[in-house]
Amino acid sequence: MRGLVIPSVLLILWEAGSRLGVLPPDSTSRPSDIVRAFVQAMADGSLLRDTWLTFEAALLGLVIAGVLGILLGAILGLSPRTERTVGPSIEALRPIPAVALIPLALLVFGFGLRMEAAVVAFAALWPVLLMTVAAVRGVEPRLLELSRSLEFSFSQQLMKIVLPAAFGRIAVGLRLALAISLVVAVTVEIVLNPRGLGHSMIGAQQALRSDLMYAQLLWLGFVGWALNKVAQR
Amino acid sequence: MKRALPAIIFALILIALWQLAAELKLINPIFFPSPGRTFGELYMQIASGRLWQPLGATALRMLYGWLLACGLGIALGAAIGSSRAAREYLEPLLDFLRPLPASAIIPVAILFLGLSPAMSTLVIAFGSLWPVLLAAVHGFKSTEPQLVELCETLEMRRGEVLLKVALPGALPDILSGVRVSLAIALILAVVTEMQASLPGLGQNILLAQRSFRSPELYAGIVVLGIIGFLVNHGLLVAERRWLRWRAASV
Numbered sequence: 001m002r003g004l005v006i007p008s009v010l011l012i013l014w015e016a017g018s019r020l021g022v023l024p025p026d027s028t029s030r031p032s033d034i035v036r037a038f039v040q041a042m043a044d045g046s047l048l049r050d051t052w053l054t055f056e057a058a059l060l061g062l063v064i065a066g067v068l069g070i071l072l073g074a075i076l077g078l079s080p081r082t083e084r085t086v087g088p089s090i091e092a093l094r095p096i097p098a099v100a101l102i103p104l105a106l107l108v109f110g111f112g113l114r115m116e117a118a119v120v121a122f123a124a125l126w127p128v129l130l131m132t133v134a135a136v137r138g139v140e141p142r143l144l145e146l147s148r149s150l151e152f153s154f155s156q157q158l159m160k161i162v163l164p165a166a167f168g169r170i171a172v173g174l175r176l177a178l179a180i181s182l183v184v185a186v187t188v189e190i191v192l193n194p195r196g197l198g199h200s201m202i203g204a205q206q207a208l209r210s211d212l213m214y215a216q217l218l219w220l221g222f223v224g225w226a227l228n229k230v231a232q233r
Numbered sequence: 234m235k236r237a238l239p240a241i242i243f244a245l246i247l248i249a250l251w252q253l254a255a256e257l258k259l260i261n262p263i264f265f266p267s268p269g270r271t272f273g274e275l276y277m278q279i280a281s282g283r284l285w286q287p288l289g290a291t292a293l294r295m296l297y298g299w300l301l302a303c304g305l306g307i308a309l310g311a312a313i314g315s316s317r318a319a320r321e322y323l324e325p326l327l328d329f330l331r332p333l334p335a336s337a338i339i340p341v342a343i344l345f346l347g348l349s350p351a352m353s354t355l356v357i358a359f360g361s362l363w364p365v366l367l368a369a370v371h372g373f374k375s376t377e378p379q380l381v382e383l384c385e386t387l388e389m390r391r392g393e394v395l396l397k398v399a400l401p402g403a404l405p406d407i408l409s410g411v412r413v414s415l416a417i418a419l420i421l422a423v424v425t426e427m428q429a430s431l432p433g434l435g436q437n438i439l440l441a442q443r444s445f446r447s448p449e450l451y452a453g454i455v456v457l458g459i460i461g462f463l464v465n466h467g468l469l470v471a472e473r474r475w476l477r478w479r480a481a482s483v
Contacts, residue, residue: 003325027344085239089247095461097420100435100454102427103442107264107450179332187336191427192439198337205340213340217333224332 029211038215046200047219054196057113058185061120065177069125070170073132074158077166078144083133090129098123098184102191112195116188123184124177131173135166175231182224266448274448275455288456291422291433294350298357299418303411306362310369311395314403315376331367335360335417336424343429353425360421361414368410372403405476412468419461434460 011031017023018030029037041047072090076083101119109115139162147157163170189198197220204213248268254260255267278284313319313327339356346352376399384394426435438453 002321003323006322007326081239084236085243088237088240089244092244093458095465096454096458097416097423097461099420099423099427100438100457103438103450104264104454107442107445107447183334183336186334187424190336190339191424201337201340205344210344213344217337217341220337221329221333224334225329228332 026208027210029214033211034214034218037209037211038219041212041215047216050195050197050200050216051219051223054182054185054189054198057116057188057196058120058181060113060117061185062124062174062177062181064117064121065124065128065181066174068121069128069173069177070132070163073129073170074136074162076129077133077136078157078162094126096122099187099191102188106192111193116185116193116195119188120181120184124181127176127180128170128173131176132166132170135169135173136162138169139165178231179224179228182227186220262447263445264447266451270448271451271455275452278452284456287432287434287437288460290431291419291426291435292460294353294426294431294433295357295415295418295422298354298421299361299415301354301358302361302414302418303365305358306365306410306414307369307407310366310403310407311373311399313366314370314373315395315399320370320374327366327370331363335421339425339428348429348431350431352429353422353431356425357418357421361418364410364413364417365407366410368406369403372406373399375406376402408468408472408475412465412472415464415468416461419457419464423457 014023014028015031018025018028038047076087076090098119101122102115105115105118109118143161143165144157147161152160185196186198189196190202193199197216201213201216201220204210204216252267252269255262255265255270275284313323335356338359339352342352342355342359346355373395380398380402381394384398389397422433423435425431426433427439430436434453434457438450438457441447441449441453
Protein backbone atom coordinates (compact mmCIF):
# COMPACT_ATOMS: atom_id res chain seq x y z
CA MET A 1 0.00 0.00 0.00
CA ARG A 2 2.80 2.42 0.86
CA GLY A 3 4.11 1.92 -2.64
CA LEU A 4 1.07 3.78 -3.97
CA VAL A 5 1.67 6.91 -1.89
CA ILE A 6 4.44 8.48 -3.98
CA PRO A 7 2.90 7.78 -7.41
CA SER A 8 -0.44 9.19 -6.18
CA VAL A 9 1.16 12.34 -4.80
CA LEU A 10 3.10 12.83 -8.04
CA LEU A 11 -0.07 12.41 -10.11
CA ILE A 12 -2.01 14.94 -8.00
CA LEU A 13 0.86 17.46 -8.17
CA TRP A 14 1.08 16.92 -11.93
CA GLU A 15 -2.65 17.47 -12.50
CA ALA A 16 -2.71 20.50 -10.19
CA GLY A 17 0.46 21.92 -11.72
CA SER A 18 -0.86 21.82 -15.24
CA ARG A 19 -4.28 23.19 -14.22
CA LEU A 20 -2.59 26.11 -12.47
CA GLY A 21 -0.36 26.66 -15.48
CA VAL A 22 2.91 25.97 -13.65
CA LEU A 23 3.90 23.14 -16.00
CA PRO A 24 4.39 23.76 -19.74
CA PRO A 25 1.17 22.49 -21.39
CA ASP A 26 2.84 21.30 -24.63
CA SER A 27 5.22 18.84 -23.06
CA THR A 28 3.32 17.82 -19.91
CA SER A 29 -0.30 17.10 -20.69
CA ARG A 30 -2.65 16.63 -17.74
CA PRO A 31 -3.12 13.15 -16.29
CA SER A 32 -6.86 13.49 -16.97
CA ASP A 33 -6.13 14.16 -20.68
CA ILE A 34 -3.78 11.19 -20.73
CA VAL A 35 -6.49 8.94 -19.33
CA ARG A 36 -8.90 10.24 -21.97
CA ALA A 37 -6.35 9.61 -24.74
CA PHE A 38 -5.76 6.13 -23.36
CA VAL A 39 -9.46 5.26 -23.30
CA GLN A 40 -9.86 6.59 -26.83
CA ALA A 41 -6.84 4.69 -28.20
CA MET A 42 -8.13 1.54 -26.52
CA ALA A 43 -11.66 2.04 -27.85
CA ASP A 44 -10.64 2.57 -31.49
CA GLY A 45 -8.28 -0.42 -31.29
CA SER A 46 -5.17 1.47 -32.42
CA LEU A 47 -3.32 0.85 -29.16
CA LEU A 48 -3.97 -2.89 -29.18
CA ARG A 49 -3.08 -3.14 -32.88
CA ASP A 50 0.23 -1.36 -32.31
CA THR A 51 0.92 -3.55 -29.29
CA TRP A 52 0.31 -6.63 -31.39
CA LEU A 53 2.65 -5.40 -34.15
CA THR A 54 5.41 -4.90 -31.59
CA PHE A 55 4.77 -8.29 -30.01
CA GLU A 56 4.67 -9.98 -33.40
CA ALA A 57 8.23 -8.84 -34.17
CA ALA A 58 9.44 -9.51 -30.61
CA LEU A 59 8.02 -13.03 -30.58
CA LEU A 60 9.24 -13.92 -34.07
CA GLY A 61 12.72 -12.75 -33.09
CA LEU A 62 12.48 -14.66 -29.82
CA VAL A 63 11.47 -17.88 -31.58
CA ILE A 64 14.38 -17.59 -34.03
CA ALA A 65 16.77 -16.85 -31.18
CA GLY A 66 15.31 -19.70 -29.11
CA VAL A 67 15.64 -22.36 -31.82
CA LEU A 68 19.08 -21.19 -32.93
CA GLY A 69 20.35 -20.67 -29.39
CA ILE A 70 19.21 -24.04 -28.09
CA LEU A 71 20.50 -25.93 -31.13
CA LEU A 72 23.88 -24.19 -31.21
CA GLY A 73 24.11 -24.32 -27.43
CA ALA A 74 23.43 -28.05 -27.38
CA ILE A 75 26.08 -28.72 -30.03
CA LEU A 76 28.68 -26.55 -28.32
CA GLY A 77 27.78 -27.89 -24.89
CA LEU A 78 27.96 -31.54 -25.90
CA SER A 79 31.24 -31.35 -27.77
CA PRO A 80 34.09 -29.51 -26.06
CA ARG A 81 36.22 -29.89 -29.17
CA THR A 82 33.68 -28.13 -31.40
CA GLU A 83 33.32 -25.51 -28.69
CA ARG A 84 37.05 -24.80 -28.71
CA THR A 85 37.10 -24.52 -32.50
CA VAL A 86 33.86 -22.68 -33.26
CA GLY A 87 33.24 -20.92 -29.93
CA PRO A 88 35.67 -18.01 -30.33
CA SER A 89 34.28 -17.11 -33.76
CA ILE A 90 30.77 -16.92 -32.31
CA GLU A 91 32.02 -15.14 -29.21
CA ALA A 92 33.56 -12.46 -31.43
CA LEU A 93 30.08 -11.37 -32.50
CA ARG A 94 28.71 -11.04 -28.98
CA PRO A 95 30.06 -7.57 -28.05
CA ILE A 96 28.40 -5.98 -31.11
CA PRO A 97 25.53 -3.84 -29.81
CA ALA A 98 22.36 -5.20 -31.46
CA VAL A 99 21.27 -1.70 -32.44
CA ALA A 100 24.38 -1.37 -34.61
CA LEU A 101 22.80 -4.01 -36.83
CA ILE A 102 19.67 -1.93 -37.46
CA PRO A 103 21.09 -0.27 -40.61
CA LEU A 104 22.35 -3.63 -41.90
CA ALA A 105 19.00 -5.32 -41.28
CA LEU A 106 17.32 -2.44 -43.08
CA LEU A 107 19.66 -2.85 -46.04
CA VAL A 108 18.94 -6.59 -46.25
CA PHE A 109 15.21 -6.74 -45.49
CA GLY A 110 13.86 -3.22 -45.99
CA PHE A 111 11.32 -1.78 -43.54
CA GLY A 112 8.90 -4.13 -41.85
CA LEU A 113 8.52 -7.19 -39.70
CA ARG A 114 11.53 -9.13 -40.93
CA MET A 115 14.21 -6.53 -40.26
CA GLU A 116 12.84 -5.92 -36.76
CA ALA A 117 12.69 -9.62 -35.96
CA ALA A 118 16.25 -10.07 -37.24
CA VAL A 119 17.65 -7.45 -34.86
CA VAL A 120 15.58 -8.88 -31.99
CA ALA A 121 16.86 -12.38 -32.79
CA PHE A 122 20.50 -11.25 -32.64
CA ALA A 123 20.01 -9.56 -29.28
CA ALA A 124 17.97 -12.39 -27.76
CA LEU A 125 20.29 -15.13 -29.01
CA TRP A 126 23.03 -14.60 -26.42
CA PRO A 127 21.20 -15.35 -23.17
CA VAL A 128 19.65 -18.47 -24.70
CA LEU A 129 22.96 -19.66 -26.16
CA LEU A 130 25.01 -19.07 -23.01
CA MET A 131 22.45 -20.63 -20.69
CA THR A 132 22.03 -23.64 -22.98
CA VAL A 133 25.78 -24.29 -23.17
CA ALA A 134 26.01 -24.08 -19.38
CA ALA A 135 22.91 -26.23 -18.88
CA VAL A 136 24.01 -28.95 -21.32
CA ARG A 137 27.44 -29.12 -19.69
CA GLY A 138 25.71 -29.67 -16.38
CA VAL A 139 23.79 -32.73 -17.62
CA GLU A 140 24.69 -35.87 -15.71
CA PRO A 141 27.52 -37.50 -17.76
CA ARG A 142 26.23 -41.00 -17.07
CA LEU A 143 23.00 -40.14 -18.89
CA LEU A 144 25.06 -39.22 -21.95
CA GLU A 145 27.08 -42.43 -21.70
CA LEU A 146 23.83 -44.34 -21.52
CA SER A 147 22.51 -42.65 -24.64
CA ARG A 148 25.75 -43.48 -26.44
CA SER A 149 25.58 -47.13 -25.49
CA LEU A 150 21.97 -47.16 -26.73
CA GLU A 151 23.37 -45.79 -30.02
CA PHE A 152 21.02 -42.82 -30.07
CA SER A 153 21.38 -40.46 -33.01
CA PHE A 154 22.26 -36.84 -32.23
CA SER A 155 18.65 -35.68 -32.54
CA GLN A 156 17.41 -38.54 -30.35
CA GLN A 157 20.07 -37.74 -27.76
CA LEU A 158 19.01 -34.10 -27.90
CA MET A 159 15.27 -34.61 -27.65
CA LYS A 160 15.19 -37.55 -25.22
CA ILE A 161 18.06 -36.86 -22.84
CA VAL A 162 19.76 -33.49 -23.08
CA LEU A 163 16.91 -31.03 -23.46
CA PRO A 164 14.64 -32.55 -20.78
CA ALA A 165 17.56 -32.64 -18.34
CA ALA A 166 18.72 -29.12 -19.13
CA PHE A 167 15.28 -27.54 -19.50
CA GLY A 168 15.19 -25.65 -16.20
CA ARG A 169 18.25 -23.54 -16.92
CA ILE A 170 17.40 -23.08 -20.59
CA ALA A 171 14.06 -21.63 -19.43
CA VAL A 172 15.97 -19.02 -17.43
CA GLY A 173 17.80 -18.00 -20.60
CA LEU A 174 14.53 -17.82 -22.53
CA ARG A 175 13.00 -15.62 -19.84
CA LEU A 176 15.90 -13.17 -20.08
CA ALA A 177 15.57 -13.27 -23.86
CA LEU A 178 11.84 -12.47 -23.64
CA ALA A 179 12.49 -9.26 -21.70
CA ILE A 180 15.26 -8.27 -24.13
CA SER A 181 13.13 -8.98 -27.20
CA LEU A 182 10.40 -6.51 -26.21
CA VAL A 183 12.95 -3.80 -25.42
CA VAL A 184 14.80 -4.28 -28.70
CA ALA A 185 11.60 -4.40 -30.77
CA VAL A 186 10.45 -1.06 -29.35
CA THR A 187 13.92 0.40 -29.87
CA VAL A 188 14.02 -0.59 -33.55
CA GLU A 189 10.58 0.99 -34.01
CA ILE A 190 11.64 4.19 -32.32
CA VAL A 191 14.81 4.48 -34.38
CA LEU A 192 13.32 3.88 -37.80
CA ASN A 193 10.91 0.99 -38.38
CA PRO A 194 7.46 2.44 -39.19
CA ARG A 195 5.28 -0.01 -37.24
CA GLY A 196 4.22 -0.84 -33.71
CA LEU A 197 4.12 0.99 -30.39
CA GLY A 198 7.54 2.61 -30.69
CA HIS A 199 6.69 4.20 -34.03
CA SER A 200 3.29 5.37 -32.74
CA MET A 201 4.98 7.10 -29.80
CA ILE A 202 7.34 8.98 -32.08
CA GLY A 203 4.35 9.83 -34.30
CA ALA A 204 2.34 11.15 -31.34
CA GLN A 205 5.31 13.21 -30.20
CA GLN A 206 5.78 14.73 -33.67
CA ALA A 207 2.05 15.47 -33.95
CA LEU A 208 2.27 17.25 -30.57
CA ARG A 209 -0.20 14.77 -29.09
CA SER A 210 1.74 14.47 -25.86
CA ASP A 211 -1.38 13.13 -24.07
CA LEU A 212 -1.45 10.16 -26.44
CA MET A 213 2.33 9.75 -26.18
CA TYR A 214 2.22 9.51 -22.38
CA ALA A 215 -0.73 7.11 -22.58
CA GLN A 216 1.31 4.86 -24.89
CA LEU A 217 4.37 5.15 -22.65
CA LEU A 218 2.42 4.15 -19.52
CA TRP A 219 0.77 1.31 -21.41
CA LEU A 220 4.16 0.09 -22.57
CA GLY A 221 5.41 0.26 -18.98
CA PHE A 222 2.41 -1.76 -17.85
CA VAL A 223 2.86 -4.37 -20.60
CA GLY A 224 6.56 -4.76 -19.78
CA TRP A 225 5.81 -5.06 -16.09
CA ALA A 226 3.02 -7.60 -16.65
CA LEU A 227 5.22 -9.64 -18.99
CA ASN A 228 7.96 -9.75 -16.35
CA LYS A 229 5.49 -10.89 -13.71
CA VAL A 230 4.09 -13.63 -15.94
CA ALA A 231 7.55 -14.82 -16.96
CA GLN A 232 8.62 -15.09 -13.33
CA ARG A 233 5.91 -17.65 -12.61
CA MET B 234 48.72 -21.56 -28.16
CA LYS B 235 48.40 -25.04 -29.51
CA ARG B 236 44.89 -25.27 -28.06
CA ALA B 237 43.93 -22.02 -29.76
CA LEU B 238 45.13 -23.19 -33.16
CA PRO B 239 41.89 -24.91 -34.32
CA ALA B 240 39.89 -21.81 -33.35
CA ILE B 241 42.20 -19.54 -35.33
CA ILE B 242 42.11 -21.83 -38.36
CA PHE B 243 38.32 -22.01 -38.18
CA ALA B 244 38.03 -18.22 -38.02
CA LEU B 245 40.39 -17.85 -40.99
CA ILE B 246 38.36 -20.38 -42.97
CA LEU B 247 35.20 -18.41 -42.21
CA ILE B 248 36.79 -15.19 -43.41
CA ALA B 249 38.07 -16.96 -46.54
CA LEU B 250 34.58 -18.31 -47.25
CA TRP B 251 33.16 -14.81 -46.71
CA GLN B 252 35.71 -13.40 -49.17
CA LEU B 253 34.93 -16.14 -51.69
CA ALA B 254 31.14 -15.72 -51.39
CA ALA B 255 31.52 -11.98 -51.89
CA GLU B 256 33.90 -12.32 -54.87
CA LEU B 257 31.58 -14.79 -56.59
CA LYS B 258 28.65 -12.48 -55.75
CA LEU B 259 26.72 -15.41 -54.25
CA ILE B 260 24.99 -12.89 -52.00
CA ASN B 261 23.90 -9.45 -53.13
CA PRO B 262 27.06 -7.27 -52.94
CA ILE B 263 24.95 -4.25 -51.97
CA PHE B 264 24.70 -5.59 -48.44
CA PHE B 265 27.50 -8.16 -48.46
CA PRO B 266 30.91 -6.59 -49.07
CA SER B 267 34.01 -8.76 -48.93
CA PRO B 268 36.15 -8.76 -45.77
CA GLY B 269 38.93 -7.28 -47.90
CA ARG B 270 36.85 -4.23 -48.73
CA THR B 271 35.51 -3.99 -45.16
CA PHE B 272 38.89 -4.06 -43.47
CA GLY B 273 40.38 -1.95 -46.26
CA GLU B 274 37.79 0.71 -45.48
CA LEU B 275 38.56 0.42 -41.77
CA TYR B 276 42.29 0.78 -42.48
CA MET B 277 41.63 3.85 -44.65
CA GLN B 278 39.57 5.43 -41.88
CA ILE B 279 42.33 4.86 -39.35
CA ALA B 280 45.12 5.96 -41.69
CA SER B 281 43.34 9.16 -42.73
CA GLY B 282 42.20 9.87 -39.16
CA ARG B 283 38.54 10.04 -40.20
CA LEU B 284 37.65 7.44 -37.58
CA TRP B 285 38.60 9.36 -34.46
CA GLN B 286 36.09 12.19 -34.47
CA PRO B 287 32.89 10.06 -34.58
CA LEU B 288 34.51 7.49 -32.31
CA GLY B 289 35.32 10.16 -29.74
CA ALA B 290 31.86 11.68 -30.01
CA THR B 291 30.15 8.36 -29.35
CA ALA B 292 32.52 7.43 -26.54
CA LEU B 293 32.06 10.78 -24.79
CA ARG B 294 28.28 10.62 -25.16
CA MET B 295 28.33 7.17 -23.63
CA LEU B 296 30.62 8.22 -20.77
CA TYR B 297 28.67 11.36 -19.81
CA GLY B 298 25.37 9.51 -19.55
CA TRP B 299 26.99 6.61 -17.77
CA LEU B 300 28.80 8.75 -15.19
CA LEU B 301 25.56 10.58 -14.46
CA ALA B 302 23.77 7.26 -14.04
CA CYS B 303 26.53 5.92 -11.75
CA GLY B 304 26.51 8.98 -9.49
CA LEU B 305 22.75 9.08 -9.27
CA GLY B 306 22.38 5.32 -8.98
CA ILE B 307 24.86 4.92 -6.14
CA ALA B 308 23.50 7.92 -4.20
CA LEU B 309 19.87 6.86 -4.62
CA GLY B 310 20.79 3.24 -3.99
CA ALA B 311 22.48 4.17 -0.73
CA ALA B 312 19.43 6.19 0.37
CA ILE B 313 16.95 3.48 -0.55
CA GLY B 314 19.03 0.47 0.43
CA SER B 315 19.91 1.69 3.90
CA SER B 316 16.39 2.71 4.90
CA ARG B 317 13.51 0.32 5.25
CA ALA B 318 10.93 3.10 5.03
CA ALA B 319 12.35 4.42 1.75
CA ARG B 320 12.24 0.90 0.35
CA GLU B 321 8.59 0.44 1.25
CA TYR B 322 7.62 3.71 -0.40
CA LEU B 323 9.81 3.51 -3.49
CA GLU B 324 10.35 -0.11 -4.46
CA PRO B 325 6.97 -0.65 -6.20
CA LEU B 326 7.54 2.47 -8.31
CA LEU B 327 11.04 1.30 -9.25
CA ASP B 328 9.60 -2.12 -10.07
CA PHE B 329 7.27 -0.50 -12.57
CA LEU B 330 9.89 1.76 -14.16
CA ARG B 331 12.61 -0.85 -14.47
CA PRO B 332 11.22 -3.03 -17.29
CA LEU B 333 10.32 0.08 -19.32
CA PRO B 334 12.46 0.04 -22.48
CA ALA B 335 14.92 2.90 -22.06
CA SER B 336 14.45 3.90 -25.67
CA ALA B 337 10.74 4.45 -24.95
CA ILE B 338 11.55 7.66 -23.12
CA ILE B 339 13.24 9.07 -26.25
CA PRO B 340 9.96 10.68 -27.43
CA VAL B 341 9.47 12.24 -23.99
CA ALA B 342 13.07 13.46 -23.89
CA ILE B 343 12.71 14.96 -27.38
CA LEU B 344 9.56 16.76 -26.26
CA PHE B 345 11.44 18.46 -23.43
CA LEU B 346 14.91 18.92 -24.87
CA GLY B 347 14.54 18.67 -28.65
CA LEU B 348 17.02 16.75 -30.82
CA SER B 349 19.97 17.88 -28.70
CA PRO B 350 23.01 16.31 -27.04
CA ALA B 351 21.28 16.97 -23.70
CA MET B 352 18.40 14.77 -24.84
CA SER B 353 20.86 12.00 -25.67
CA THR B 354 22.63 12.29 -22.31
CA LEU B 355 19.32 12.20 -20.46
CA VAL B 356 18.17 9.07 -22.28
CA ILE B 357 21.51 7.32 -21.73
CA ALA B 358 21.51 8.26 -18.05
CA PHE B 359 17.93 7.07 -17.56
CA GLY B 360 18.52 3.78 -19.35
CA SER B 361 21.78 2.92 -17.66
CA LEU B 362 20.58 4.03 -14.23
CA TRP B 363 18.64 0.86 -13.43
CA PRO B 364 21.42 -1.75 -13.21
CA VAL B 365 23.51 0.51 -10.93
CA LEU B 366 20.53 1.53 -8.83
CA LEU B 367 19.22 -2.00 -8.30
CA ALA B 368 22.68 -3.36 -7.58
CA ALA B 369 23.38 -0.52 -5.13
CA VAL B 370 20.04 -1.02 -3.34
CA HIS B 371 20.86 -4.69 -2.99
CA GLY B 372 24.41 -4.00 -1.87
CA PHE B 373 23.47 -1.44 0.77
CA LYS B 374 20.53 -3.52 1.94
CA SER B 375 22.78 -6.45 2.74
CA THR B 376 25.19 -4.55 4.99
CA GLU B 377 26.15 -6.78 7.91
CA PRO B 378 23.79 -5.78 10.79
CA GLN B 379 26.52 -6.41 13.36
CA LEU B 380 28.76 -3.90 11.63
CA VAL B 381 25.97 -1.33 11.78
CA GLU B 382 25.52 -2.01 15.51
CA LEU B 383 29.24 -1.61 16.02
CA CYS B 384 29.13 1.77 14.28
CA GLU B 385 26.26 2.81 16.52
CA THR B 386 28.23 2.01 19.65
CA LEU B 387 31.16 3.95 18.17
CA GLU B 388 28.69 6.84 17.70
CA MET B 389 29.61 7.28 14.06
CA ARG B 390 27.45 9.64 12.03
CA ARG B 391 25.11 8.15 9.43
CA GLY B 392 27.03 9.58 6.51
CA GLU B 393 30.24 8.19 7.91
CA VAL B 394 28.71 4.74 8.33
CA LEU B 395 27.52 4.78 4.72
CA LEU B 396 30.88 5.87 3.36
CA LYS B 397 33.21 3.77 5.51
CA VAL B 398 31.25 0.60 6.15
CA ALA B 399 28.27 0.18 3.86
CA LEU B 400 29.89 1.40 0.63
CA PRO B 401 32.89 -0.95 0.67
CA GLY B 402 30.52 -3.81 1.47
CA ALA B 403 28.23 -2.86 -1.40
CA LEU B 404 31.09 -2.33 -3.86
CA PRO B 405 31.09 -5.79 -5.48
CA ASP B 406 27.37 -5.46 -6.27
CA ILE B 407 27.78 -1.90 -7.48
CA LEU B 408 30.69 -2.72 -9.77
CA SER B 409 28.81 -5.50 -11.53
CA GLY B 410 25.84 -3.16 -11.97
CA VAL B 411 28.14 -0.46 -13.31
CA ARG B 412 29.47 -2.86 -15.94
CA VAL B 413 26.01 -3.74 -17.23
CA SER B 414 25.22 -0.01 -17.25
CA LEU B 415 28.12 0.84 -19.51
CA ALA B 416 27.00 -1.72 -22.08
CA ILE B 417 23.53 -0.18 -22.05
CA ALA B 418 25.03 3.31 -22.32
CA LEU B 419 26.85 2.31 -25.51
CA ILE B 420 23.63 0.92 -27.01
CA LEU B 421 21.68 4.07 -26.16
CA ALA B 422 24.44 6.34 -27.46
CA VAL B 423 24.13 4.59 -30.83
CA VAL B 424 20.32 4.67 -30.69
CA THR B 425 20.06 8.38 -29.90
CA GLU B 426 22.61 9.23 -32.59
CA MET B 427 20.52 7.38 -35.16
CA GLN B 428 17.22 8.79 -33.94
CA ALA B 429 18.29 12.42 -33.47
CA SER B 430 21.03 12.69 -36.14
CA LEU B 431 23.74 13.52 -33.62
CA PRO B 432 27.32 13.12 -34.89
CA GLY B 433 28.96 9.80 -34.02
CA LEU B 434 29.36 6.19 -35.09
CA GLY B 435 25.62 5.50 -34.88
CA GLN B 436 24.78 8.27 -37.31
CA ASN B 437 27.68 7.25 -39.57
CA ILE B 438 26.50 3.69 -40.07
CA LEU B 439 22.96 4.90 -40.76
CA LEU B 440 24.27 7.36 -43.37
CA ALA B 441 26.43 4.61 -44.88
CA GLN B 442 23.31 2.45 -45.21
CA ARG B 443 21.29 5.26 -46.83
CA SER B 444 23.94 5.73 -49.52
CA PHE B 445 24.55 1.96 -49.88
CA ARG B 446 28.21 2.20 -48.82
CA SER B 447 28.23 -1.25 -47.33
CA PRO B 448 32.00 -1.54 -46.58
CA GLU B 449 31.68 1.59 -44.44
CA LEU B 450 28.62 0.16 -42.72
CA TYR B 451 30.43 -3.09 -41.92
CA ALA B 452 33.52 -1.21 -40.76
CA GLY B 453 31.30 0.81 -38.39
CA ILE B 454 29.76 -2.36 -36.97
CA VAL B 455 33.24 -3.83 -36.43
CA VAL B 456 34.36 -0.69 -34.58
CA LEU B 457 31.25 -0.73 -32.37
CA GLY B 458 31.89 -4.39 -31.62
CA ILE B 459 35.46 -3.60 -30.60
CA ILE B 460 34.25 -0.78 -28.33
CA GLY B 461 31.69 -3.15 -26.80
CA PHE B 462 34.42 -5.69 -26.13
CA LEU B 463 36.89 -3.18 -24.65
CA VAL B 464 34.25 -1.60 -22.45
CA ASN B 465 33.18 -4.91 -20.95
CA HIS B 466 36.67 -6.30 -20.48
CA GLY B 467 38.11 -3.03 -19.22
CA LEU B 468 35.61 -2.99 -16.39
CA LEU B 469 36.07 -6.69 -15.68
CA VAL B 470 39.80 -6.09 -15.20
CA ALA B 471 39.11 -3.05 -13.02
CA GLU B 472 36.63 -5.06 -10.99
CA ARG B 473 39.17 -7.79 -10.32
CA ARG B 474 41.81 -5.26 -9.31
CA TRP B 475 39.60 -3.22 -6.99
CA LEU B 476 38.09 -6.22 -5.32
CA ARG B 477 41.37 -7.98 -4.64
CA TRP B 478 41.23 -6.93 -0.97
CA ARG B 479 37.96 -8.75 -0.70
CA ALA B 480 39.18 -12.01 -2.18
CA ALA B 481 42.04 -11.95 0.32
CA SER B 482 39.81 -11.35 3.32
CA VAL B 483 37.20 -13.98 2.53
